[in-house]
Amino acid sequence: MIATTISSGVVVLVGAVFLACAVEMVEALTIVLAVGHTRGWRSAFEGTGLALVALGALVAILGPALIHVPLSVLRLVVGGVLLIFGMQWLRKAILRAGGLKAQHDEDAIYRETVAELEGLGAGVNRDRVAFVMAFKGVFLEGLEVVITVLTLGTSAHRLGLAVVVAAIAVVGVGIAGLIVARQLSNVPENLMKMGVGVLLVSYGTFWTGEGLKVRWPDGDVSLALLVALYLMVTWSMVTLLRRDAPLESTKEVAR
């Protein structure tokens, strides 16, 4: 029973952190690759490096500070944040799967970024535009990862595990991305985002309940049941949306 309890909580935590990090890393990598190919790698890597250091510092500073917040308060706040954040992710993923929103296309984003950078003229040895673009791309995508790692890690009292999983996802996707270079569009990103959405909403629901002194039947095992419930809800909503999908020309209206 204890093993089941530990494993269901840990599996959901590891899954949510890994998928969220991998998805955001793919998005950040697309920008870095576009910057590197267009304006040179030196500034692209410098911007990326600084962004990673800044994100690491945020985790190092905020992580230990959050541990001192009373657990019930932390879980309520974290639950509320994850509930909103998870519903936003899930909403977008359902709209994409239902045909109401364009699929996330890394090839298109790559082309747009390259075109934007080429229009800015040639870069010099230390290219400020390339540096800023790489820094912003990695930092902004990474902020969502930091929030996911901090909220899930601290509320589950497994910040170390969350950080390690995030690091594995970032390094793994980084290496794979550099090897396959411009094949990032092959990553099933939309499906991964849907998975992250389901896991975040499940955790959000669970911690919100815990923070409000709700006693879940079977403790942490309920987390796995919540994941199953939200998967069914997601599938039903996608099916319903696909049935009522509007004309092709009106797809982009939904945000």
Next chain:
Amino acid sequence: MNRASALARRALRGFAMFWWDFLVGDTPELFVAALVTIGAVAWISQVVHSNAGAIITLLVLAIGALALSLWRAQRGAKPRRP
């Protein structure tokens, strides 16, 4: 001193904007729904003392909020009738 306070104001504004975009963004209905959910579940759990009621309310309101937000998006995407 003025420069420092301007910098602090800018940082504070940026911080607030980040959280506004992060939590509210283009789906204010989800933010409001989450607050309503927390309020309702807190009341049922701590005033009415119904654990099952709190769990059911939490799930119904969370799923309902998602459905409402999707319905809004779907309505916005549908072609208008002449």
